[in-house]
Amino acid sequence: MGMTISQKILAAHANLQSVKSGDIISVQLDTILGNDISTFMALEELEKIGRPPLQAARNIILVLDHFTPNKDIGTAEQCRVLREFAQGAGIEHYFEGGRSGIEHALLPEAGFVVPGDLIVGGDSHTCTYGALGAFAMGMGSTDLAAAMVLGKTWLKVPETIRIKYHGTLGEWIGGKDLILYTIGKIGTDGALGKTLGVVLLGNMPL
Amino acid sequence: MACIIAESFGAIFFRNAINLGLPAIELRDASKRFNEGDMVEVDLEAGKVRNMATQKAYPFPPMASLVLDILKAGGLLPFIGKTNPNNSPASYLRSALSS
Secondary structure, three states, X not given: OOOOHHHHHHHHHHOOOOOOOOOEEEEEOOEEEEEOOHHHHHHHHHHHOOOOOOXXXXXXXXXXXXXXXXXXXXXXXXXXXXXXXXXXXXXXXXXOHHHXXXXXXXXXXXXXXXXXXXXXXXXXXXXXXXHXXXXXXXXXXXXXXXXXXHOXXXXXXOOEEEEEEXXXXXXXXXXXXXXXXXXXXXXXXXXXXXXXXXXXXXXXXX | OOOEEEOOOOHHHHHHHHHOOOOEEEOOOHHHHOOOOOOEEEEXXXXXXXXXXXXXXXXXXXXXXXXXHHHHHOOHHHHHHOXXXXXXXXXXXXXXXXX
């Protein structure tokens, strides 16, 4: 049986010929994304287990975007700890202040995402990179900590829901409207644990 | 509790269970295959659940070795703790988190 794009990307990163939905696999990660909230929480987890060395430092991208510019002393302190962490751990891809911006806009703009990549991030919007043909998912801070240490993670191969859009978009109607309409149809939990495969037919713009 | 067998799990529950070291196994028609009080044998590595009362065995998709290692270690945090056997702290936090 043929594989979906998600299954192909996951099989390639699991070093397997093929995978099917429901398989529980271990995958090598291209990119591990952390921000100033999730990475701080991940550090607290790593503190508990004696600060293991990060085997995947060069695959980590750290973007301080929630608390920069710092709104008070507490957030400034949190960002200082993360800055020292990035320096000490050898995290080359580190962004803050004037070099930063919203993490999910920054990664594609800076060329960090290419089709076929496998990306995890400590932020629920990490799935944004699906738009670029990558497989990307958000995860909690303990999983983020483990991914930073190991450079890999485990996951269950998701089922895919194929959605076909056809027709013509009206004036001022864009992708955001389409996905909000779709969520209205399937519900906010309509694709929980699944991937959406989007097919554009006719005059639908990419 | 040694293990949970169910017909399905919510995605977040499933991830949390494994990461806490609790084997969670999805088995089709699980509720029809066991009666109250039946003894059940689970082989995580082979991907097999056996009902000792009926001697019937049911397969489930085997888990990746990483997942088995996480379960053996008692969870994700203890497992990644083991990647640092000498317990020599990496230098990445030069100041304490509490400072």
